[in-house]
Amino acid sequence: MKKIAFLLAGLLACMAAHAQEPTSKTFWDDPVNNPATPIYVTAALVFIVFLLVLIVSIMMLRAFNTLIEQTEKAKAKAMGVAYTPRPSWWSTLTQKLNNSVPVEREQDIDMGHSFDGIRELDNHLPPWWKWLFYSTIAWSVVYLVVFHISSSLPLSHDEYQNEVAVAEQEKQRLLASQPQAVIDVDKLEYTADAAIIGKGQKVFQDNCVSCHRKDGGGNTIGPNLTDDYWLHGNGIKNVYTTVNGGFVEKGMPAWGKALSPSEVRDVTFFVLSLHGTNPPDAKAPQGELAKPDASPKTDSLNVSAAR
Ligand code: HEC
Secondary structure, eight states: OHHHHHHHHHHHHHHHHHHOOSSSOOGGGSTTTOTTHHHHHHHHHHHHHHHHHHHHHHHHHHHHHHHHHHHHHHHHHHHTOOOOOOOOHHHHHHHHHHOOOOGGGGGGGEEEEEETTEEEEOOOOOHHHHHHHHHHHHHHHHHIIIIIISOOSOOHHHHHHHHHHHHHHHHHHHHHHSOOOOOOGGGOOOOOOHHHHHHHHHHHHHHTHHHHOTTSOOOSSSOOSSSSEESSOOHHHHHHHHHHHOBGGGTBOOGGGTSOHHHHHHHHHHHHHTTTOOOTTOOOOOSEEOOGGGOTTSOHHHHHHHO
């Protein structure tokens, strides 16, 4: 009975797991009032009845077998012959599955080939093997029709594509539910806003230091971001555009694809805040000299707009 209770608990747990809605409320939050409860209870009762019927049938069958055995024994005794028990269902089944030739009849299938005393027997393939083989042939026909002729079910590749499409939809849904701040570059103005620069520094450390160095001094890959010389123009508008769109063929990734607009803004502010910090061993200047009033500490927007 303990086993049955255990099985029942497992079954209920499985059902409950299936019944879970995408909402955070689960079956177990309020099992009594859950609309699915009557179905589960009925299923559980049917399952218990099924188990009981099964147990009783097995017990009856065993009792029945014992009775038959006793009758046969008595019969054999009355007839004066030795009682030979009937083969068990298991040995009948394995014999049916294997249909092997008994050792006593081996000479019937001896092919007469003997190699160093090892003889070759003309054994047939066991029926279980042949059935398996035939069923694979039957399955191949079903498969061909279902997957390639009627196309009722998707092939693995299509299945994958469908899942990707669903994931893409889900992604769009999530993105739509978290609207991004829209950054208008033309209206962007640099201020030494410690909060924004702090966030930008974090973005810089996570994404930019491998090519521009921690202090922005530049390395063999990326240029110095602290000096007065710019490859792609100084001022907030140019720097924002450079970071956002990148110069992929020159080795500067387009960060607008990986970062949110506000993250690009934050890191742009941080880059501008690095101006004139003169880190040691900074990379030699590259590009054009920024106009003196292009210092981001004042108003970089006008300068960049004027260029
Ligand atoms: C894979 C290396 C790499 C990474 C990572 C990288 N950059 Fe760059 N970056 C470059 C290269 C190379 C250039 C120069 C492109 C050129 O020669 O036109 C550059 C140029 C720039 C420029 C223009 C400099 C100028 O002189 O005009 C800015 C601004 C800049 N990067 C900012 C960033 C920021 C911000 C990040 C992080 C979000 C970043 N970079 C990450 C390689 C990188």
